[in-house]
Amino acid sequence: MVLDFNTLYAFPGRFDRLFEEFFKPQLADGRRLAYPPLNVSEDDASYYVRSELPGLPLEALELTLTDKSLILKGERPTEQGKYFRQERPAGFFQRVVALNVPVDRDGVKATLADGVLTVVLPKCEECKPRKISIDVA
Amino acid sequence: MTERNTDLEARTEAKPLPRVSPATDILEREDGFYVYMDIPGVRREDLKIDINENEMVVTGRAGQAASEKETFLEVQFGPGEYIRAVSLSDLVDREHIKASLKDGVLTIHLPRLEKASPRRIPVQSA
Numbered sequence: 001m002v003l004d005f006n007t008l009y010a011f012p013g014r015f016d017r018l019f020e021e022f023f024k025p026q027l028a029d030g031r032r033l034a035y036p037p038l039n040v041s042e043d044d045a046s047y048y049v050r051s052e053l054p055g056l057p058l059e060a061l062e063l064t065l066t067d068k069s070l071i072l073k074g075e076r077p078t079e080q081g082k083y084f085r086q087e088r089p090a091g092f093f094q095r096v097v098a099l100n101v102p103v104d105r106d107g108v109k110a111t112l113a114d115g116v117l118t119v120v121l122p123k124c125e126e127c128k129p130r131k132i133s134i135d136v137a
Numbered sequence: 138m139t140e141r142n143t144d145l146e147a148r149t150e151a152k153p154l155p156r157v158s159p160a161t162d163i164l165e166r167e168d169g170f171y172v173y174m175d176i177p178g179v180r181r182e183d184l185k186i187d188i189n190e191n192e193m194v195v196t197g198r199a200g201q202a203a204s205e206k207e208t209f210l211e212v213q214f215g216p217g218e219y220i221r222a223v224s225l226s227d228l229v230d231r232e233h234i235k236a237s238l239k240d241g242v243l244t245i246h247l248p249r250l251e252k253a254s255p256r257r258i259p260v261q262s263a
Contacts, residue, residue, distance in 0.1 A: 041208060055173075088173060
């Protein structure tokens with residue numbers, strides 16, 4: 001055997017794994033179904049869309065901003081060789097983030113660091129809540 | 138919305154980071170074995186690879202990329218500690234293992250030992 005994956009091999013480790021499988025947080029709450037996983041957050045100035053996209057350069061990603069949505073498209077390549085184990089997803093993927101809020105379309109920025117994509121969508125100035133002063137007639 | 142946010146904060150601060158087993162590919166090529174692990178969010182400083190006798194353990198810590206002020210509308214991944222052990226066979230040349238991290242993918246090259254390369258044994262006539 002070349003790389004040993006025998007079930008009897010690392011016995012103490014097997015018990016750890018058994019427990020971990022019981023308490024896996026991601027699978028338990030039914031997330032992780034869509035690929036890639038997304039985090040969406042906001043602060044006073046912007047909306048942030050983050051995604052885990054390991055192994056992809058920014059050029060291999062296609063980000064499209066339409067009127068109502070942000071579309072994330074790309075393809076994860078497969079490595080050449082004889083596989084013993086394949087867990088990393090491969091192939092085309094696409095995710096659509098519906099934007100129900102107006103954003104400053106010209107100020108949208110995307111960065112990719114350590115396999116995590118961050119898209120910053122600034123809230124537009126005109127759409128921020130404003131106080132309207134009422135003049136007494 | 139706020140409930141989910143406090144939930145996330147509680148997870149990151151109070152408890153130790155959740156342990157995640159990273160998706161791993163193991164494959165063989167002419168020059169040895171290759172191990173690929175998806176560990177997005179882990180910087181090189183936060184990554185450790187330990188080799189014991191016949192087990193290689195990869196541990197990495199992915200931090201929270203968001204700032205404190207942000208409120209989360211949707212959370213599908215979070216900070217965590219990646220941990221994965223791979224057994225090494227005797228065929229692997231332990232002295233020449235190479236690892237590199239690029240775009241959140243860890244690549245480990247495990248070359249074959251020289252003497253383990255296949256060779257033909259000549260049969261001599263008596």
